[in-house]
Amino acid sequence: MPLPLYGFMEGDTIGLLIVADEQESVRSLAGKLRDAAGLRVDGSCHTDVVYRGIVLDPDSTLAQADFKPLQRFDLRRNHGLSESRYSR
């Protein structure tokens, strides 16, 4: 099911509408925002998707992460922390 979201990439000057799918992975969502903002921001080190204050597991689906339409998510620069922070 299409899932419109507001994506904010750290370092960018605008929030963007990103239309995703509930069964899509968090990693895929991050890739969409990275591509969309790539003209203004180097996305190579942006790896953390943050939703409602929680860093998400990139392998989880948006449905598993309980994404709802028209909510904000952020793509933050990874500052060297390991993926063990993620919980499913």
Next chain:
Amino acid sequence: MLDREDWLPLARKLDWEFSYTTEQQVFPEVISGHPWLPQSSWQDWEESFKTSYREYVQNQHEKDMAVYAVRDAVGRLENVQSLATPWINGLKIHAAALPLAEFTGTIGNLRGARFGRDSAWRAMACFGALDEFRHTQIPLLLMHELVRWNSQFDWAHKFYHTNNWFAIAARHFFDELTLGQNAIEFHIATNVILETGFTNLQFVGLASLAHEAGDYLFEKMVTSIQTDEARHAQIGHPVLTLVMKHDPDYAQYLIDKWFWRNWHLFSILTGVSMDYLTARDQRSGSFKEFMDEWIVDQFFRTLDEFGLKKPWYWDIFLDELDTYHHMIYSTAYTYRSTLWFDFVMPSPSDRKWLRQKYPKYWNDMDAVWERIGERWKAVGPGPDNERLVLGSALPAFCELCQLPLSAGTPHNNTANVLAHEGNDFIFCSQPCRWIFLREPERYANHKGLVKRVLSGEAPTDFKALLTYFSLTPDTWGKDVYAGDYDWLQRGGAATP
């Protein structure tokens, strides 16, 4: 024959008691405004500068003749063509935003001319309506000459009739400020905040830059308009005095709300022109310096005069002075095809100047320009490559101000989502959210661009969206130099 001093006070004050209807029916609160007070409370309403219709017509005629004389002397097409290209594109912004916004001011003043609570107020509002009609006609007349040369000037008349995203935002602002507003809120918001404050950016700050840029026609036009604004803006102050006396919390709310709404719109209209589309050697100061001198100081005087407090969001505003129009301009540059004027990249020396004027967050802004410059270097200059240096994902917009979600800083965008009666709304900033929550019934049903796209009312395809924005390949915005900047092509020169 009576002397002026004998008949003018009598003519100004022609209120009477109603015998066959009630005062509430003649001046309903919904359209006269809050607080509703009997006429006896308003009878001491005084404008500081009094004029008669005869004097008004004489003065306006002389001012019109002065504008026409400047047009005849320096307003020919070749005069405009000789101006710097970025400045001409700044002119296109104002050519579009100004005339029909002024016409909405005609409607707002006519509401005051009918529903204002004192006859002297109503008489002044009548002059105000005539002023605003003049401010509609003059720029339309002067810009019309330019349409045959550059079709982007057609937006002088077209802008507010389109579904362009910036027109949606400007309509949202002026619909509330002027077209659909009661007399009290109209005169406080328009006269006290917009005309005593923010239009100084246009009519004083930008006029001085126009002089430096050699655009004497624009300078004459806006200074002529300013002389009218200075007169009819005086309506708002005695209105605010009485509202402050009877409902100071409401007065404070109106001031806080309208300062914020004006700030966002004018930071784009004027900030972009001053800091990006005026040649650096023609800038007498930065937008922030103009704001400090012409808006912040003036606003504090107004607050002191009426015993009002600084808006609760003052620290947010001060932070945005350093960021907002920069966030907007760099974003808009990458979405320039969605607008009706052309853009220029800030050169290394421009960026050095901007860093000096805006040191707090410029590093973050500079990184964005660096990235855009790298893209131009990668694809090479030329009109055929423009599309490779454009964003294609749909930007998101605030559901209060309808402007892009570009508030805060690149590292801390302040957009926030609100769940309200089963629907989600996103706002660029806490003040926009606060304004929405004060009057949700006024704002909640407005359909912004994102919701138009999601409901199928506007296309999802980006190219089709440009058509929805009333743009064509001839008129949509481009890079003035199509990426062909010497400093960029010299390699590694993107960093100042």
